[in-house]
Amino acid sequence: MCELLAMSANVPTDIVFSFTGLMQRGGNTGPHKDGWGVTFYEGKGCRSFKDPMPSAQSPIAKLVTEYPIKSESVICHIRQANSGAVCLENTHPFTRQMWGRNWTYAHNGQLAGYKDALPVSVHIPVGSTDSEHAFCYLLDQLHFEFGSKQPSSETLYKFIAKVSSTINELGVFNLILSDGDYLFAYCSNNLHWITRKAPFGEAKLIDAEVEVDFKQETTDKDIVTVIATQPLTNNESWHKMTSREWQLFKLGESALSGSEACAGSPNDTAEI
Amino acid sequence: MCELLAMSANVPTDIVFSFTGLMQRGGNTGPHKDGWGVTFYEGKGCRSFKDPMPSAQSPIAKLVTEYPIKSESVICHIRQANSGAVCLENTHPFTRQMWGRNWTYAHNGQLAGYKDALPVSVHIPVGSTDSEHAFCYLLDQLHFEFGSKQPSSETLYKFIAKVSSTINELGVFNLILSDGDYLFAYCSNNLHWITRKAPFGEAKLIDAEVEVDFKQETTDKDIVTVIATQPLTNNESWHKMTSREWQLFKLGESALSGSEACAGSPNDTAEI
Numbered sequence: 001m002c003e004l005l006a007m008s009a010n011v012p013t014d015i016v017f018s019f020t021g022l023m024q025r026g027g028n029t030g031p032h033k034d035g036w037g038v039t040f041y042e043g044k045g046c047r048s049f050k051d052p053m054p055s056a057q058s059p060i061a062k063l064v065t066e067y068p069i070k071s072e073s074v075i076c077h078i079r080q081a082n083s084g085a086v087c088l089e090n091t092h093p094f095t096r097q098m099w100g101r102n103w104t105y106a107h108n109g110q111l112a113g114y115k116d117a118l119p120v121s122v123h124i125p126v127g128s129t130d131s132e133h134a135f136c137y138l139l140d141q142l143h144f145e146f147g148s149k150q151p152s153s154e155t156l157y158k159f160i161a162k163v164s165s166t167i168n169e170l171g172v173f174n175l176i177l178s179d180g181d182y183l184f185a186y187c188s189n190n191l192h193w194i195t196r197k198a199p200f201g202e203a204k205l206i207d208a209e210v211e212v213d214f215k216q217e218t219t220d221k222d223i224v225t226v227i228a229t230q231p232l233t234n235n236e237s238w239h240k241m242t243s244r245e246w247q248l249f250k251l252g253e254s255a256l257s258g259s260e261a262c263a264g265s266p267n268d269t270a271e272i
Numbered sequence: 273m274c275e276l277l278a279m280s281a282n283v284p285t286d287i288v289f290s291f292t293g294l295m296q297r298g299g300n301t302g303p304h305k306d307g308w309g310v311t312f313y314e315g316k317g318c319r320s321f322k323d324p325m326p327s328a329q330s331p332i333a334k335l336v337t338e339y340p341i342k343s344e345s346v347i348c349h350i351r352q353a354n355s356g357a358v359c360l361e362n363t364h365p366f367t368r369q370m371w372g373r374n375w376t377y378a379h380n381g382q383l384a385g386y387k388d389a390l391p392v393s394v395h396i397p398v399g400s401t402d403s404e405h406a407f408c409y410l411l412d413q414l415h416f417e418f419g420s421k422q423p424s425s426e427t428l429y430k431f432i433a434k435v436s437s438t439i440n441e442l443g444v445f446n447l448i449l450s451d452g453d454y455l456f457a458y459c460s461n462n463l464h465w466i467t468r469k470a471p472f473g474e475a476k477l478i479d480a481e482v483e484v485d486f487k488q489e490t491t492d493k494d495i496v497t498v499i500a501t502q503p504l505t506n507n508e509s510w511h512k513m514t515s516r517e518w519q520l521f522k523l524g525e526s527a528l529s530g531s532e533a534c535a536g537s538p539n540d541t542a543e544i
Contacts, residue, residue, distance in 0.1 A: 089316045
C-alpha cells in the first residue's frame with residue numbers, strides 16, 4: 001500500500017507542513033520506501049519532483065521541504081510497491097494531457113485482473129503498475145465518452161466517479177486526480193480530509209516533532225483543504241470518507257460530492 | 273531565442289559539467305532569464321526539473337548541479353521568451369506520452385503563423401507557446417501517419433525529420449526530441465554536437481571557471497554525445513550542424529542522419 005496527500009487552496013499555499021509529516025512515513029515512521037513524488041500546479045502548468053529512493057533519505061525531498069513552492073493544487077504520493085518494479089516509470093504521480101490541461105493522478109491500493117478487465121487502446125502505460133494502467137483506462141473512457149470536447153465539470157466528475165467505481169470492483173482504488181483547478185478524491189477504503197479556514201488554530205504532526213500555528217501563516221480569507229490516506233495531525237478533526245464516496249474540491253472548498261454506492265441519492269451536494 | 277542542451281550516453285552519465293556552463297547563460301553570462309527545465313531519462317521513466325525563474329538564481333538548478341543524476345538521455349532548455357508569457361506551462365522541455373513511451377521535446381527558435389499552418393486536433397497545447405503548439409502538431413502527424421503502432425525507428429525518425437522541415441518553413445526550428453532510447457536533433461540554424469570517447473581529454477567551460485578531466489570521470493568504454501546550441505567548451509572541436517540537417521543518436525553514438533535539403537541523398541548514413 002501507499003500513502004496519498006493532496007491539497008486544494010484558494011491562494012497559492014505551501015504544503016511544507018503536511019509534506020514534512022508524510023515524508024517521514026517513507027522509510028522512517030512508515031514502510032513506504034519504494035519512491036515518492038509530488039506534483040505542484042501553478043496555473044495550468046505543473047511540475048513534479050520524483051525519486052525512486054525512500055523519501056526520508058531523498059535530497060530532492062529535502063529540497064521540497066526547504067524551498068516552499070506555493071501552489072493552489074498539489075498531489076503527493078509515497079510508494080510501497082505491490083505491483084511493478086521500483087523504478088522511475090512506476091513512480092507516482094502520473095501526469096498526462098487531455099483537452100489542453102495537465103491531468104495528474106495518484107492511486108493507493110491494488111487491483112486484480114486489471115489487464116483483462118480494463119482494456120486500453122488510446123492511452124498506453126509506460127510502466128508496469130496497475131495504477132498507471134487504471135489511469136490510462138480512465139483517460140480512454142473520457143476520450144470515448146466525450147471526444148475532443150471537455151464537458152461541464154459536473155458531468156465530467158460524475159462520470160469519473162462512475163468509472164472509479166468500475167475500477168474499484170477489482171480491488172482497492174483510492175484515487176486523487178487534479179487538473180490544477182479541481183481536486184477529485186475517490187475513496188475505496190482509506191481517505192481523510194480536512195478544511196482549514198478562519199479562525200485558524202494550531203496543528204501538531206503525528207510523524208515529526210513539528211507544530212504550526214496557522215494563524216501566523218495565513219490571512220482570514222485563506223481556505224485550504226488537505227486530503228490524506230491517514231490523518232497527519234493528532235489535534236484536529238479529520239473527515240473520514242466512506243467506501244465509494246467521492247469529493248470534489250475547488251479553491252479549497254467542496255464543490256460537489258456523492259457516493260457511487262447510492263448513485264443519484266441526496267448524497268450529491270453542493271453545485272459547482 | 274533560447275539555448276538547448278542534450279546528452280546521449282551508453283552508460284548512465286551525469287550532465288553536471290555541461291549543465292553548469294549552460295545555467296550561467298540563464299541570467300548571468302547570457303540573456304536567457306525566462307525559465308529553464310531539464311528532463312532526465314532513467315530507462316523508460318523520466319523526471320523533469322523546471323523553474324520559470326532565471327536558472328542562474330534557481331535553487332532547483334543548484335540542486336541539479338549538486339546532486340548528480342545519472343542518465344542515458346537528457347534534454348535541457350533555458351528560455352528567453354519570444355512567444356507566450358513567462359510561466360510554468362510555457363517552460364520547456366515538454367513531455368507527452370505516445371505508444372507507451374515518454375516523448376520529451378525542446379525547441380529553440382520562433383515560428384510565424386503557426387496556428388493556421390499547423391492545425392492540431394488530437395494533441396492540444398496547455399500553454400501558449402509556438403514551441404508546444406509545434407510539438408502537438410508533430411504528435412498529431414505521428415498519430416495520423418502511424419496510428420496506434422510505433423513504426424521502425426528508421427521510418428519514424430525520417431518522418432519526424434520531414435515534419436520538422438515543414439515546421440521549419442515557418443521560421444526557426446531547432447529541435448531536440450527523445451524517447452529515452454534515441455535522441456533526435458534537427459537543425460534550423462544553430463546546433464552543435466560533440467562525441468566524447470576514449471582516449472578522453474580535458475575540457476574547459478566557456479561560461480564558468482570549470483575544467484574537467486574526463487579521463488578521471490570515465491571508463492574506456494564510455495561514449496557520450498552532447499548537443500548544444502553553441503559549443504560549451506573552448507578547447508574541443510564541436511561539429512556545427514548545417515541548416516535542415518538532422519542527427520539521430522543512440523547510446524552516445526550516431527545511429528542515423530540526413531538532410532531534408534537533399535532528401536534521399538547519400539547524406540543518409542549509418543543504419544539503426
